[in-house]
Amino acid sequence: MQSVNTSASSSEENREHTEWQELAVEVQHLHKAYEDHVAVDDISFTVKKGEIFVLVGPNGAGKTTAVECMEGLRKPDRGSVRLLGMDPRNNREKIFQHVGVQLQENNLHPRQKVYETLEVFSSFYSDPAPYSQLIERCGLEGKENDFYGKLSGGQKRRLLMVLALLGRPKLVILDEPTSGLDPQARYNIWKLLEELKRQGTTIFLTTHYMNEAEEHGDTLCMIDEGRVIAMGEPKKLLAEHQMGSCIKIAECPNLDEKKLKTFPQVGQVEKVDGHFLLYGSGKDFLPMITSKLGKEGVTADQIEARKANLEDLYLLMTGRAYRKET
């Protein structure tokens, strides 16, 4: 009897240990308020080692606050954060050696040259990555002798990315790394992040670009008003919400949202600026709906069909109107 119990408990411990070893980030019941304004309201998620985890949400949703709590820069009111098994507020030195964090733009001195900044940051690590390769990958070659303050916004952002990667981190935390970058720079940054992922680096980032989240994210976490509203693999999230295809229909006197919702295989219906958006899935969804619409007097030129995407889901879940910020 005893040996069964021992083995059960040790297998339980092993399971927990293995689970823990597979996690790069664990955020549990995180809560943070600024005076009486709750910015992060009881959010929990885990990031598996080696994945790209994307946090999205409207302006003011609480992403940066959550990221700053994760980085140990803000003290949560409640809840816990573990990065590679460590509390970021109590293990700053160790975390710094293994977790690459993208600094804010105003953290660097404008009169320091790019190469001086890189030299200083390299000296913090026992085995830094060769910065010449990283600046080339981030499109900053030739800028080594420029003052930081003279770089463009996009170049500054790319330098901050290089600094985050200098220590060969196991985990990288990036707040809107591709924001404000031109399409070529975005493409190159994603190529680099995908390569790091293949080498085993875990990547956590926030973005407003839903196409990037859909294309590169292994797991997506959507927050709104400080709370998690959807989480999972992008493709599975779309499937769960029956968002395979989107049919845009011009408004027509015979149709309303209630009626459209009764059509077969329809998951979601939205009325936007003089037309309806009808989301659904199933292999005969498009021909069936087109035929049903034809019977209601809708002509082919009043219908547009396309694949539904994560931006559709995001807009559906977070709404299209601006929120009043408090």
Ligand SMILES: Nc1ncnc2c1ncn2[C@@H]1O[C@H](COP(=O)(O)OP(=O)(O)OP(=O)(O)O)[C@@H](O)[C@H]1O
């Ligand atoms: N230092 C602060 N003091 C008071 N309120 C703050 C502070 N920082 C953020 N807030 C408020 O907390 C809420 C969440 O802000 P946060 O910056 O975390 O959102 P976000 O999702 O990162 O937004 P964005 O996409 O615009 O960067 C907002 O309502 C914001 O006004």
